[in-house]
Amino acid sequence: xxxxxxxxxxxxxxxxxxxxxxxxxxxxxxxxxxxxxxxxxxxxxxxxxxxxxxxxxxxxxxxxxxxxxxxxxxxxxxxxxxxxxxxxxxxxxxxxxxxxxxxxxxxxxxxxxxxxxxxxxxxxxxxxxxxxxxxxxxxxxxxxxxxxxxxxxxxxxxxxxxxxxxxxxxxxxxxxxxxxxxxxxxxxxxxxxxxxxxxxxxxxxxxxxxxxxxxxxxxxxxxxxxxxxxxxxxxxxxxxxxxxxxxxxxxxxxxxxxxxxxxxxxxxxxxxxx
Numbered sequence: 001x002x003x004x005x006x007x008x009x010x011x012x013x014x015x016x017x018x019x020x021x022x023x024x025x026x027x028x029x030x031x032x033x034x035x036x037x038x039x040x041x042x043x044x045x046x047x048x049x050x051x052x053x054x055x056x057x058x059x060x061x062x063x064x065x066x067x068x069x070x071x072x073x074x075x076x077x078x079x080x081x082x083x084x085x086x087x088x089x090x091x092x093x094x095x096x097x098x099x100x101x102x103x104x105x106x107x108x109x110x111x112x113x114x115x116x117x118x119x120x121x122x123x124x125x126x127x128x129x130x131x132x133x134x135x136x137x138x139x140x141x142x143x144x145x146x147x148x149x150x151x152x153x154x155x156x157x158x159x160x161x162x163x164x165x166x167x168x169x170x171x172x173x174x175x176x177x178x179x180x181x182x183x184x185x186x187x188x189x190x191x192x193x194x195x196x197x198x199x200x201x202x203x204x205x206x207x208x209x210x211x212x213x214x215x216x217x218x219x220x221x222x223x224x225x226x227x228x229x230x231x232x233x234x235x236x237x238x239x240x241x242x243x244x245x246x247x248x249x250x251x252x253x254x255x256x257x258x259x260x261x262x263x264x265x266x267x268x269x270x271x272x273x274x
Contacts (some may be wrong), residue, residue, distance in 0.1 A: 007035075025047040031242075035212070044073065054166065057185050060162070062101070068193075069087070069138045086201075095222060096218060096222050096223050096245055097245055098221055099220035099221065099249075100221070103252065104264065104265060105262070105263075105264060105265065106266070107264070108167075109138070110166055110265075112163075112167065113250070113253070113264075114164070115163065115164035115219075115220075116134075117251065117255075118218055118244070118247070118248060119160055119162045119190070121223070121251060122247065123143070123145055123158070123160070126147075127147050127148070128145035128147045128158060129145060129146055130143065130145055131146060131183075132191035132192065133186060133191070135185065135189070137187075140182055140186065141146075141159055141164045141182050141186075142161050143159065143161075143202075144157070144158075144159055144160075144183075145157065145160070149210070154210075155199075155210075156210045156211070157177055157204075157212070157257055158211075159175050159213045159214075160175060160213075160216050161214075161215050161216070162215050162217075163215065163218075163219070164217070164219075165218075165219060165220055167217075169203070169215060169217075170234060171235055173234065174230050174234035175232065175233045175234045176205075176232045176233070181201060183200050183201055184197065184201075213229070213230035213231075214225070214229060215236065216246070220248065221242055222245070223244055223245025223246070224245070225242050225243075226240070226241045227240050227242070
């Protein structure tokens with residue numbers, strides 16, 4: 001190679017392409033050598049074992065995906081179950097007592113007496129106290145009751161006439177004049193002291209403020225009770241109807257049990273039936 005510039009620098013500049021080409025050839029040769037060594041090293045090294053997974057297993061529907069551990073694990077204490085919610089009884093209960101005259105041995109007097117007891121029991125539940133009022137021979141007042149006046153200051157009185165089913169009512173029996181005679185007769189027979197008789201007569205004379213009169217009619221079949229206000233001559237006034245079916249049926253069943261020989265009520269006790 002010749003250099004025409006006459007200087008070292010000029011000669012170097014002229015040889016620059018050849019230098020670059022030589023360096024590039026050297027780099028390529030080194031890369032080729034490196035690849036050859038890498039290929040040789042990989043060919044000599046044994047292949048690494050590949051980890052294989054177990055084949056998938058069939059899992060029935062609803063089964064856990066993870067296998068059940070063999071080791072016993074401590075069991076958690078079971079929480080107490082809440083008691084079942086109570087449910088009402090599914091029964092068929094008939095309210096009407098369906099009482100007939102045959103349930104009283106066919107005696108209308110016994111049936112009427114039962115009605116009077118029914119009135120007394122119903123009024124006792126409302127705070128009324130029954131005074132002696134009925135005379136022998138079915139004379140006197142069916143019911144004579146007293147009760148404390150709300151707020152204090154004394155008592156109020158209630159005189160009642162009781163009828164069952166369609167029994168006839170005579171207004172004269174509940175007039176003021178008739179009641180005054182009955183109260184006087186009760187005093188003469190010792191039913192209550194004179195002071196009580198005097199106050200009852202005074203209240204009767206004052207009117208309905210503290211001495212009222214009512215007609216109670218019990219339907220022994222349906223259990224309905226109609227209560228009617230009565231005037232000074234025993235005439236009917238306003239009325240209201242209430243259901244006493246369960247009380248009526250319970251009262252008859254209790255008296256039926258009490259009357260074990262069926263002298264008044266026409267059905268023997270359950271344990272005597274055969």
